[in-house]
Amino acid sequence: MHICPIDELEIPQEKDDILYEVDELLSTFRVKDTYEAFEKLQFMYEDGDESIEVLFRLAKFCYNNADQLGTDKDKIQMLEMGKEYLVKVYETDKENFLAAKWLAYLSLKLLAVLPFRSKMYEARKTKAYLDRAIALHPMAWYLQHLRGRWYHEFANLSWIKRKISVCLGCTAPEGTLEEAIDNYRSAQQLFGDSLRNHVFLGIALFEDGRKFAAKRYFHRALTFKTITETRIKLNRIAEYYFWRC
Incomplete structure (x- = not known):
């Protein structure tokens, strides 16, 4: 029976190591790097990891990369996607500071690109996210x-x-x-x-x-x-x- 040599074994990365790499990639603000970070995060997410550590980084990617998109419609879609990652966490755990903070950031950026009527609706959500985040971290x-x-x-x-x-x-x-x-x-x-x-x-x-x-x-x-x-x-x-x- 053929035994695979030890140097050919694929050792899975620890979650903390992956997140460290993701943070390094996101911090460059280069489009290629940030999309590589997104792919790593999306793989973890699709593999069933819905922890706040993964979700807020996905939201951060959406927040940072929305500015790279050409039209308001594309920016809105990107920012809404970022919110979707966190809304479920926020609705089930109002004590989660990271969820409240990043929802506030995404919502504030949405206000700059939404049409007037949608902006008025979103503004109330923005205020609620800000109030909650400040209550958790005064x-x-x-x-x-x-x-x-x-x-x-x-x-x-x-x-x-x-x-x-x-x-x-x-x-x-x-x-x-x-x-x-x-x-x-x-x-x-x-x-x-x-x-x-x-x-x-x-x-x-x-x-x-x-x-x-x-x-x-x-x-x-x-x-x-x-x-x-x-x-x-x-x-x-x-x-x-x-x-x-």
């Missing part, structure tokens, strides 16, 4: 910031869009500048070195008529190093408002 400053952005957007929703939402049977959610400011300030107390939070807190205060208070945050924002395209854009916004305070 020290997560970035979630406080994102909830501030949610309030900020709906505080600025025009009366005509609100009227349209009523006519379409999808009444827009309510949000106030004060609620946005409170969440930005909560984020500020938890982490005081976020350029983005400084800028949006300043804008909310400016729009609320508190220009003196806003100027302080714009001034601080202008002291941050601008080494990325996003930071340069935020710096320009801060400078624009600073000279109008």
Whole structure:
């Protein structure tokens, strides 16, 4: 009887090793690498592994790769697929922070590409995911910031869009500048070195008529190093408002 030599035996990888490889691939943000990570995760998922460790990484893939797609329709499909991986976990385990957090991320990104009526429906889900994630992890400053952005957007929703939402049977959610400011300030107390939070807190205060208070945050924002395209854009916004305070 032929015995297979030991060096020809295929030793299955441990789950932790596979997930480590997946994280390494996802962190490159290169399309080829991220799709290789997706294939590994999808194989585990189809093999019956529906653990949160696999599901949230599948959701993360969808979140990161939606931006690479050309049309809003394709982006929506990708983001909805990411949500599908996590909704079942969320509905059966409301204490699962990873599920709530990544559903909030996916839902927020969906708001940017959904048509108006669908956006109004999705916005309520977004808020519920954010509220749940913050309740589970109150020290997560970035979630406080994102909830501030949610309030900020709906505080600025025009009366005509609100009227349209009523006519379409999808009444827009309510949000106030004060609620946005409170969440930005909560984020500020938890982490005081976020350029983005400084800028949006300043804008909310400016729009609320508190220009003196806003100027302080714009001034601080202008002291941050601008080494990325996003930071340069935020710096320009801060400078624009600073000279109008």
